[in-house]
Amino acid sequence: MHLIGLPELSVWPARARIRAAILNSGTDWPDARITVSVSPTIPRAFETAADLALALVTLAAAGVIPPERIAGRVFLGELGLDGRICPIRGILAAVGAAVQAGMRTVVVPAECAPEAAQVPGAVVIPVTRLAEVVDRLQAATLDGARYRAVGPSACPASSLDLAEVPGNEAARRALEVCAAGGHHLFLLGDGPATMLAERLPGILPPLDPGAAREVAEIYSLAGRSDQAPGTSPPISAPHHTSTPATLFGSVAGNRPGAVSLAHRGVLHLADAPEFSRQVLDALRGPMGNGEVRVAGLGRTVRYPARFMLVLDARPCACPEGGDCICTPVTRRRYLDRLVPLLPRVSVRAPVAWEARREGAGESSAVVAARVAAARERAADRLAGTPWRTNAVVPALELRTRFPAEPAAVELLRSTVQTGQLTSEALPQVLRVAWTVADLRGADRPTVEDAVEALHLWTGDSSDGGR
Ligand SMILES: [Zn+2]
Structure with missing residues (x-):
C-alpha cells in the first residue's frame, strides 16, 4: 500500500496503524498493490482523524467493501492498532464543514457523537470498531445506526452570585x-x-x-x-x-x-x-x-x-x-x-x-x-x-449620529481643555456615558451621565456612582 499526499514523516505511522487495524479486525490484508492518494494534504495535527477514511478506501480498492457504499459520506476517526476507533479533536468544526460542503452523513467515533449531533442538518452515525464499520458497509446497514440526540443538555446557570x-x-x-x-x-x-x-x-x-x-x-x-x-x-x-x-x-x-x-x-x-x-x-x-x-x-x-x-x-x-x-x-x-x-x-x-x-x-x-x-x-x-454594543461605536458616529446632550459634550470638552482628559480618551468616556444613560432608561447622556462616565474612566470613586 502506497500513501501519496501525506507529509513524508507521517506516511509510515499512518500506514502502520491502518495495516494493524485492518489485520486485527479479522480482514485479510489485500493481496494487491494499492496506491492511496490524499488530496489536498491533511494538516499535521489532524492526520490521525483520517485513519478510518484511509482504511476504508484501501478496503474498497481491494474489493472488500463496495466503493459506492462509502461514497458521499464523511468518515472521521483515529484507528487504534487493535481496530478500535478513537475520538478526535475538533469534531464540531469538521462536521460543520462537511455539512456545509453538502455531505450530511458523518460517521464518527461513538464518544464524539453527542458533539457532532449539535451541528444542524448532520446525520450522525456513531461507530466503535473498524470491524463493525466493515460489516455494516458490506451488509448495507450502516445508515440504520443513526445517533439520536437526547435533546440539548440544559447547561446549569453559573452558581456564582x-x-x-x-x-x-x-x-x-x-x-x-x-x-x-x-x-x-x-x-x-x-x-x-x-x-x-x-x-x-x-x-x-x-x-x-x-x-x-x-x-x-x-x-x-x-x-x-x-x-x-x-x-x-x-x-x-x-x-x-x-x-x-x-x-x-x-x-x-x-x-x-x-x-x-x-x-x-x-x-x-x-x-x-x-x-x-x-x-x-x-x-x-x-x-x-x-x-x-x-x-x-x-x-x-x-x-x-x-x-x-x-x-x-x-x-x-x-x-x-x-x-x-x-x-x-x-x-x-x-x-x-x-x-x-x-x-x-x-x-x-x-x-x-x-x-x-x-x-x-x-x-x-x-x-x-x-x-x-x-x-x-x-x-x-x-x-x-x-x-450592537456601545463599546464598539466609532468616535465619528458619536459626534454625528449619536450625540450626547450638548451640556454633557460641553463638560467633557472642557475637561479635555483643562488637561484632565486626553482627546483620545474622550470617545471612550462618551461610550460609557451612553451605557450609563441606557442603564437609566434615558434617551441620551446628560451631564450627570457624563460625570459618572468620567469617574469610571479615572477610577476615582470618591463621589462616583449614582
Ligand atoms: Zn509594595
Whole structure:
C-alpha cells in the first residue's frame, strides 16, 4: 500500500496503524498493490482523524467493501492498532464543514457523537470498531445506526452570585456598566477582583445560537468540549506564566489559545502586570479586530477572539500580606507595564477586602435584568448599524449620529481643555456615558451621565456612582 499526499514523516505511522487495524479486525490484508492518494494534504495535527477514511478506501480498492457504499459520506476517526476507533479533536468544526460542503452523513467515533449531533442538518452515525464499520458497509446497514440526540443538555446557570461579593459598591457598579456596554474593565487594589470577574458571565445576556455555536467550535478544536459553556458566555483566565502558544494558540498544534476560549465572553487577566510586555502588547491585536493571528510553519492561522477584558492588579509586586517597601515611583513603574492596554480600557474601579454587610449586595439576577434592558435599548438604537454594543461605536458616529446632550459634550470638552482628559480618551468616556444613560432608561447622556462616565474612566470613586 502506497500513501501519496501525506507529509513524508507521517506516511509510515499512518500506514502502520491502518495495516494493524485492518489485520486485527479479522480482514485479510489485500493481496494487491494499492496506491492511496490524499488530496489536498491533511494538516499535521489532524492526520490521525483520517485513519478510518484511509482504511476504508484501501478496503474498497481491494474489493472488500463496495466503493459506492462509502461514497458521499464523511468518515472521521483515529484507528487504534487493535481496530478500535478513537475520538478526535475538533469534531464540531469538521462536521460543520462537511455539512456545509453538502455531505450530511458523518460517521464518527461513538464518544464524539453527542458533539457532532449539535451541528444542524448532520446525520450522525456513531461507530466503535473498524470491524463493525466493515460489516455494516458490506451488509448495507450502516445508515440504520443513526445517533439520536437526547435533546440539548440544559447547561446549569453559573452558581456564582454577585450577592456573595462583600462590599465594593463602586467595583460592582463598574462591572454592571461594563456588562451593559461591553466595555473593558480594570480593577485596582487588594480585593475580590477574581470574585467579581468570575461573576461577570452571570450578568451578561445568554449567547444567541450563532454565537453559542462559534464558542462550541472553539472549545471543540481546543479539545475541551467537556468544558464548553453552552449558552452562557465563556470566561477564560490564563495564568501569567502561560506560554504564548497557550495564550494565543499554535499553528503546529492547530489549537486555539486561552484568548480565543474567551471569544464572546470574558478574558480575565489576574495580576495583569505580571504578564510579559510581549503578551500585553500582543493582546492589542484581538482587542482591535476581534481575532488572533498566529504564524508558524510558513502559514498564518486566524482564530476568533472577541472578548470583554477584565484586568486586575494589586498596587505593587510585594507578596500579599507582607510588608510593602515600595516607593510611589516603584509602584507607578509596576502599573506602567499595563500602558499598552489601558487606553482601550474605559472603566476603572478600586477593589478592597471589606467586611460583608447583611443584605448589602444585590444578586446576579437583579443586576442581569438591568443589563439586559440596557443592552436592548442600545441594540434598538444601533439597529441597522454593524454595532450592537456601545463599546464598539466609532468616535465619528458619536459626534454625528449619536450625540450626547450638548451640556454633557460641553463638560467633557472642557475637561479635555483643562488637561484632565486626553482627546483620545474622550470617545471612550462618551461610550460609557451612553451605557450609563441606557442603564437609566434615558434617551441620551446628560451631564450627570457624563460625570459618572468620567469617574469610571479615572477610577476615582470618591463621589462616583449614582
Ligand atoms: Zn509594595
